[in-house]
Amino acid sequence: MTALRRVQPDTPHRRGWCPSLARPMPTGDGLLARVHPPLGILTAGQARAVADAARRFGNGHIDVTARANLQIRGVTEATSSPLAAFLTEAGLGDRRDDGGPQRLTLTPPLAGHDVMALAWAIEEIGLEIPGLPAKTLVAVEEAGSPFAASLAANDADIRIVLDNTAPIPGRAERQRSTIRERAAGAMAAGACRVALAGPDGLAWFACKFQEDAVSVVDVALRSLAVSGARRMRDLPATERNGLIRASRDHLVRVPPVHPTLRPHPEAPGRSGGLERGLQETHLALEASFEAADAAPQDEGAGGRTAVCGVIDLGDGGTALAIDSPFGRCGADSLDRLADEAEGLASDIHLSPSRGFVLLSSHLVGAERAQDALAKAGFITTAHDPRTAVAACPGAPACASGSTATLADAARLADVFRPFAERGLRAHVSGCAKGCAHPAAADLTLVGVAGLYGIVVEGAPSALPATQLTFEAALERLRRADPSTPLSHAFRTTP
Numbered sequence: 001m002t003a004l005r006r007v008q009p010d011t012p013h014r015r016g017w018c019p020s021l022a023r024p025m026p027t028g029d030g031l032l033a034r035v036h037p038p039l040g041i042l043t044a045g046q047a048r049a050v051a052d053a054a055r056r057f058g059n060g061h062i063d064v065t066a067r068a069n070l071q072i073r074g075v076t077e078a079t080s081s082p083l084a085a086f087l088t089e090a091g092l093g094d095r096r097d098d099g100g101p102q103r104l105t106l107t108p109p110l111a112g113h114d115v116m117a118l119a120w121a122i123e124e125i126g127l128e129i130p131g132l133p134a135k136t137l138v139a140v141e142e143a144g145s146p147f148a149a150s151l152a153a154n155d156a157d158i159r160i161v162l163d164n165t166a167p168i169p170g171r172a173e174r175q176r177s178t179i180r181e182r183a184a185g186a187m188a189a190g191a192c193r194v195a196l197a198g199p200d201g202l203a204w205f206a207c208k209f210q211e212d213a214v215s216v217v218d219v220a221l222r223s224l225a226v227s228g229a230r231r232m233r234d235l236p237a238t239e240r241n242g243l244i245r246a247s248r249d250h251l252v253r254v255p256p257v258h259p260t261l262r263p264h265p266e267a268p269g270r271s272g273g274l275e276r277g278l279q280e281t282h283l284a285l286e287a288s289f290e291a292a293d294a295a296p297q298d299e300g301a302g303g304r305t306a307v308c309g310v311i312d313l314g315d316g317g318t319a320l321a322i323d324s325p326f327g328r329c330g331a332d333s334l335d336r337l338a339d340e341a342e343g344l345a346s347d348i349h350l351s352p353s354r355g356f357v358l359l360s361s362h363l364v365g366a367e368r369a370q371d372a373l374a375k376a377g378f379i380t381t382a383h384d385p386r387t388a389v390a391a392c393p394g395a396p397a398c399a400s401g402s403t404a405t406l407a408d409a410a411r412l413a414d415v416f417r418p419f420a421e422r423g424l425r426a427h428v429s430g431c432a433k434g435c436a437h438p439a440a441a442d443l444t445l446v447g448v449a450g451l452y453g454i455v456v457e458g459a460p461s462a463l464p465a466t467q468l469t470f471e472a473a474l475e476r477l478r479r480a481d482p483s484t485p486l487s488h489a490f491r492t493t494p
């Protein structure tokens with residue numbers, strides 16, 4: 001991994017989405033450079049810049065990650081610095097140089113202003129916290145987001161679900177052209193639910209106002225940074241409970257004030273004496289900061305649900321959601337996507353299902369783009385069998401892999417189709433680490449010395465039932481009755 005080198009002095013003005021250098025990481029096909037589009041949104045020009053960068057400084061392969069970032073593969077020591085300068089020039093440079101998260105929040109595509117404003121406020125807070133672990137993640141979404149399951153699968157340290165906001169932004173909001181315009185301004189004062197990850201899963205709480213959630217996140221992130229733990233879930237339950245108590249105290253002692261927040265007209269402590277204000281604040285927060293009985297509906301759903309195809313936005317507008325097969329996108333495909341985005345006058349919204357969403361003011365345009373992008377190799381309908389299979393880069397891209405996972409996953413998807421129609425999911429993993437889907441799948445093929453360990457209803461790290469060549473595994477599936485459990489296809493005794 002190369003060291004960061006800041007190219008401009010750090011000033012509050014420049015500290016936003018400011019220029020700095022990408023941080024390539026070693027893999028099997030050279031160095032890998034992560035690109036973190038601000039709030040997961042690229043302009044068509046930026047997408048072309050990434051495609052160009054992948055060709056000029058990498059091997060032309062680009063990963064679309066489950067955190068809605070991009071990875072340029074095949075970078076070398078010689079090309080890493082010019083690549084970083086190139087990305088900086090395109091407005092895609094890193095935000096911080098202390099090893100902390102370059103992008104702290106994950107929001108769904110089609111998120112409305114409330115989500116964007118809250119995510120922006122949290123990004124700003126994160127920049128002020130030294131020592132924040134690199135993988136820290138705060139997922140922010142509206143209740144009812146079609147991408148909720150994909151967000152839930154991301155193992156966030158903190159998850160925030162806004163209640164009573166439209167899951168899809170209205171036409172006027174969609175027409176705001178820049179990310180700053182969409183995220184700028186006052187944060188709405190609606191209620192939300194906040195979850196902190198722990199060793200025993202997510203603990204949900206209700207916050208009466210979104211600004212309370214900002215304060216809770218601030219305290220939680222600072223606690224995580226000083227704890228030495230890498231993830232919130234690594235904190236023992238007692239520490240997490242202390243953190244929750246600290247959040248409540250913090251809210252009581254310091255009524256949340258943030259430049260992007262506006263006071264809610266009913267918020268206590270906004271008028272009258274300080275003492276009375278704090279007392280009322282305390283009472284209100286006691287009422288608002290209660291453990292929520294029910295987590296959002298998608299909680300525990302696991303896996304990633306494909307949201308592909310043309311989506312009617314209800315006011316004459318449409319969106320086109322597509323996925324990259326197994327999270328891989330070539331530079332030429334990304335150029336093709338940029339062409340279609342430009343044709344629709346849309347930004348490119350990265351999705352946590354490892355794909356993209358474009359907006360269109362008319363159905364015909366969205367359908368034309370859908371056809372064009374299907375020809376470019378993207379998954380453009382939810383019925384595509386590739387939506388049922390996850391795969392990591394595997395060999396030769398990753399040094400830990402011994403099998404060609406991407407090619408094998410494409411073939412497996414075809415054979416697995418009858419099982420996918422029953423709602424089953426498969427995963428082809430280059431090794432037991434399971435980068436593409438660390439959780440359990442109905443069927444997981446785990447690469448081991450050129451063969452595959454077969455895990456039925458388990459995680460990649462589980463003990464395989466048997467070990468087969470890929471061809472033998474395919475043959476077992478072809479012969480299997482799709483109406484019977486998968487374990488029948490891979491049993492080791494007659």
Ligand code: SF4
Binds near residue numbers: 392393394395400435
């Ligand atoms: S699962 Fe293993 S082979 Fe696949 S990308 Fe991760 S480390 Fe590499």
